[in-house]
Amino acid sequence: MTESRHPPSGCAMFGIYSSMFRRRRSASMTSLHRINGSPDASSDAEAEAAPAPVQVNPAHRKAGVNEDSSLMRRPNALPMPVANGAVARAAPPGRDRSRPAKMANGTNPAAEYTGMAAELDKMLLDHQKVKGTTQLVRATSGNMMLHRNLGNLNAGASGASARNSVDRNAKAANERKAPNGYAFSGMGNIVKEAKPEGELCRALSHRTDPEKLKEMGNEEYRQGHYAEAVALYDQAIMMDARRPAYWSNKAAALAALGRLIEAVGDCKEAVRIDPSYDRAHHRLGGLYLRLGEPDKAIHHFKQSPKESTGADVSRAQSVKSRIAKCNDARKLKNWITVLQESQAAVSDGTDCAPQMMALQAEALLRLQRHDEADAVFGGAVRFGVDESTKLFGTIGHAYVLIVRAQVDMAAGRFEEAVATAQTACQLDPSNREVANVHRRAKAAAAARLRGNDLFKASKFAEACAAYGEGLDREPSNAVLLCNRAACHAKLGRHEKAVEDCSGALAVRPAYSKARLRRADCNVKLERWEASLRDYQVLIQELPENEDVKKALSEVEAKLKNQRNGAASGRYQN
Template sequence: MAAELDKMILDHQRVKGTTQLVRATSGNMMLHRNLGNLNAGVPGASARSSLERNPANKPANERKATNGYAFSGLGNIVKEPRAPPASSELCRALSHRTDPEKLKEMGNEEYREGHYAEAVALYDQAIMVDPTRPAYWSNKAAALAALGRLIEAVGDCREAVRIDPSYGRAHHRLGGLYLRLGEPDKAIHHFKQSANDSTGADVSRAQSVKSRVAKCGDARKLRNWITVLQESQAAVADGADCAPQVMALQAEALVKLSRHDEADAVLGGAPRFGVDESTKFFGTVAHAYVLMIRAQVDMAAGRFEDAVATAQTACQLDPSNREIANVHRRAKVVASARQRGNDLFKASRFAEACAAYGEGLDRETGNAVLLCNRAACHARLARYEKAVEDCNGALAMRPAYSKARLRRADCNVKLERWEASLRDYQVLIQELPENEDVKKALSEVEAKLRSQRNGGIASRSQQLL
């Protein structure tokens, strides 16, 4: 078994850069790109397995990379192995016989090729063999950061500087992680500890983020949402691109400015950390604020049940916060009104459904989903003008809301406003190019307009005669 493991290392060195299987036999079922699976069952292992810390408890090839980073799966390509040895035996053999430097070099190769999950698994194995080498922890942190697992990366970088407080590269990496997560004071501290690796520009960027976040706080108190938006966007540009609080400030400003689609896009692109993980890292109050804003964005997007659940979690984290309590109460009222309206609509009680949606709009003015639902009630009651007004309001909040645009186009057809309807259908055919109903409706409206124009020409000709 030990000979097989040594052979695996040699084979990998011969085929540098390949992503194929290095060696797999009935005596050695360890894959070059699946080394992380060997963490299980190692007695006394001091390294933390990155795969065991997968929050979704899924195989790596089923997880999606966050924050736009590349991700390569760890799928096991060997099928039905014959008499595979116990994983614990392989782990013991690996721990005793494999040089951790070779594992680090293999991890470096995987990292350079963009196979970050495989690199993490290899660095984990090197740490298992020798946990006293700070470079192993620092390199693993780099791979975790590339996967968007920034808080885990911070923990490994901190371990590297604990082992060697003078390790400049780890301090620099740690400073960069803290900056991305919106912790500028800690970033500045670690940048200054890595004099040879950091530059004055690194410290300046961290100081800029600190200043911009402070300006956001002041502008928020004054309800100056334009300034909050500008400063939070600038903070992201300065390096705080994964900072939940900064992203939340940006999303809150967009919601207050009635730019709901943009707010949803901002939070949709932000990294999501677990409640316990975020509370421990950022603090209870800070994480509760992020959840409160996420609840408001969920409401604006029509995810009412999600909004209620998220606001409730925020209340539990910061029970004395009146603003969070108000958001929670409002979310419950709006969710209830939407559900009641839906039930009445299904029962063809359109006037009552219209009133129910109106109650929700009393608490959440300008909610695009409630406006669109109320427009449907107006349309069923042949109140097409009112339906168009509600659709106008919904599209003002969410310009890409296809359902509201489709409903407005249909109501304008009923009102014989062919040109207004044509404009909406021309937008819809770009958004929904395969939708047969839209194609048909567009064709019919174009035919009506041609007929109308031709009729006008004929009428003018008769007058001339």
Template sequence: MTESRSPPSGCAMFGIYSSMFRRRRSASMSAMTRVNGDHPAAADAESSPAALKAPQVNLAHRKAAAVHEDSSLVRRPSGAVARAALPASERSRMTTNKPATNGGAGGRANNKPATTAAEYTGMAAELDKMILDHQKVKGTTQFVRATSGNMMLHRNLGNLNSGGGNAAASSARSSVERGNANKAAAAASNNNSSGYAYSGMGNIVSNNKDATRKNGGGELCRALSHRTDPEKLKEMGNEEYRQGHYAEAVALYDQAIIMDARRPAYWSNKAAALAALGRLIEAVDDCKEAVRIDPAYDRAHNRLGGLYLRLGEADKAIHHFKQSPKESTGTDVSRAQSVKTRIAKCNDARKLRNWITVLQESQAAVTDGADCAPQVMALQAEALLRLQRHDEADAVFNGPSAPRFGVDESTKLFGTIGHAYVLIIRAQVDMAAGRFEDAVSAAQTACQLDPSNREVANVHRRANVAAAARLRGNDLFKAAKFAEACAAYAEGLEREPGNAVLLCNRAACHAKLGRYEKAVEDCSSALVVRPAYSKARLRRADCNVKLERWEASLRDYQVLIQELPENEDVKKALSEVEAKLKSQRNGAAADRFQH
């Protein structure tokens, strides 16, 4: 497009936009309106702030508005496509236009048409394609095309404004220049109430912190800076992966897949990043897609075999290891064979109720590589429960390194029966730890998955009875009906013998009724299965004080002061017990001296 006056620079444009267009629009913007098919006088009508907030829509899109009027994404067709979308009269006018006179006002007064429309290609076309791909894959219509070089929300033209403070600076962080540039962006975001992370034209900063995280605002900015080349995105993702930024790597691989989903390396690399985040089942799906695209892709087969091994699917792991002779070794296949053998031994020992063997073989399977296998975890936790090691069983499912999978994805991978078994063991672990509501929920889901299984139905009944007994006992205890509360807890213990929480609660009832011996017995039984149960130890120590068993009470308080070093009540009780014990010993020594 030829203008007698040169268009303003980017900085000048930003100044114009940030002052809410107090000065009239430049000749280049008027010419842009003319290319879109509007009469030049329309620029004057749109110079008000209210009109400037709306995105510029060309004639072809006005014509199609009845079909897609709710979409916030506006795309301009390029070249011949743009001309073909216009009516015949418009196409004729676009091809017969003459140069405009100098100056916006003069041009409008003479009513001379603009020059021939330029081809709509280059970065602008790439921006449109990327917005459409992002909308299609991420399910958002948040981005709107405003000019040939910028994206906008329904807010400030030229930049995507951020209201998210530090999150905006984080989203716009460049993977190439972190360091000082990132600090400067964060400072700008904190100090600028308008929320701009970068003041240059064409930067993308999300207006919503959650949308930035979920929909990939940060990787879009970096993608645009490299002209949306998928290979460049893959390289950036690899760099993020090497630096341990796995979530960012996943986002970058996702963008590469959006642009070219036929490259198996993108899917395989994304699977590696997902696995590093602990999202193993998602990683399996992506590896399977890579293998589907290229059945001879050795690295994807090897990676898929490793994932299946970690999940305890030994047969599938062996299959994929054998499909990748260049990447896999004989050791990989041997480990998978070992895991398969050990799981079979666990199942045989479980039928015989040989819990020591179940525990040993399940722990060995974890060592061989099945460290995230739900079935192996369930076998190990069940053996620990039966061996009265409830705290250790709880750590298997709820420790910091324990994997967590959703019901749907686990059922899809392991089957309904396999996942139902995992759920009933989890329900029993929850009951042992006092999480009765969680236990009931897990057992109920297991019943839905495997309704004909008697073992599952039995665990469901036990969980319901124990939860109801604990709830009824708590209500009676609060009402100071200690004898009735004691009977309620006892009813729960009939269904769930050895439950530390019910034992400790019944001990509290015994203590209120002055039955300190029975309270000590119940607390001791609770501590057998859960040695780290501080409430039961504290209650036993207090009951021993009432019975003037100073040495036994001292031992419990010494353990408690290690577990609860900041607890002032424990410190005070320990001092009192030490004084009582010292006085008792001094009295005994005096008696011996007199005799």
């Protein structure tokens, strides 16, 4: 049993200290002396004859407690706070009453005693010195009755129950409620204001009734609050994990959040609990269809005759046929067919199938449509390596990773491409295609990094050669082409720079940097019309770019002058 980390209440401290005081009372009372070692000359008889009163802060006086009470004349009374925040202690028996009370704040040390009470007082004083506060108070019978808010004890409430005391304190707290919505309970702690009784009862009933939690989860689901629905279904499952409906409903909420593989696991649990649960079978079939597993989808659709229809089975069979056509066309490098069949499979319901997304992206890469390939993976649901490998197998997930690595390379994310290809090699180390993609990614990333360093050092010819080495591995990489074009422009080879920029724009038409560089090189070559076309495209893509606006105006002026000059020449002839 683990130990509670909550601090003990005032009542608990009172009970602990009282028991210790009873055991050590005789030792504490017979060994009174100062901490500095000088014993007090007073005897026990003298102490009984001349008790010293406790100095009490008026702010701590309570109604019904008499200052002359014997509880306040105990020799070991608690140190009490005074106006300056220090702690005053009652003078020990036998001391000269004309001497002022001494403070325990370090400037004027107070007299202390040995025994259990002295040890506790010293611990409190040490804590106050370290923390810089005097709010720590030792619980004794005297100051329990004096302060009252150290526990749920009430003086003068004979015959009244603890509930009545709490009710009175709560009623008074409403009148002095703090602006932050919290109130003093009168029990020594600051607690949040209680909810109305009816609402509290309903909350308690919801916590203890899993069916109520399920209904609340259903309501959150209908309102589109899927994360809240998952949390409520989880609570219901914790209370009763034998209800398949809880697992199935949670799977629906997880699917809405895009966590399809987790949803599959929960649906499988629902089916395990109740193999005849039609709704769970139907939901599991739909999940498998979305994930590109048509055979499993067909199996579960057939297991739910009440929920599934013939259209569901037909759709799964169509997806199965399209996947087979994609794989056959890929072997023949018929990328048009691969693209068409993969897009049709997605339309039939495999909208979250990683393999379908990979086939579609690979076909777009081979067709030199790199921006579209990047968009396919950008909108796809990403799954973790472990869960994907568990569901699709190591070979299937390795194929998805090598396609993603090639898309990252085409988009200029070389470091990500290398890391993704490395993971694919670990999953399928004997696959030559995977190893080849990994080598290409590393070579292209190294060439780009070396070229960048040389370009920064103004070694443009060497940088141009470095980018060329990367292009030997990836001939249509738009980033490497654009970077080499920058080197050509620095070397005054504007014609070659235009060629490289055109090659980059052929695979990535939205690559603004390559278009801007080509427009600038065409200006240097005085190809005003070609430059104007690029600037007109750029002003649509970058409407707030002042440099583009200025360049466009200059090109328009140059082109106008050129046309006017040509017209005047024809007129003179």
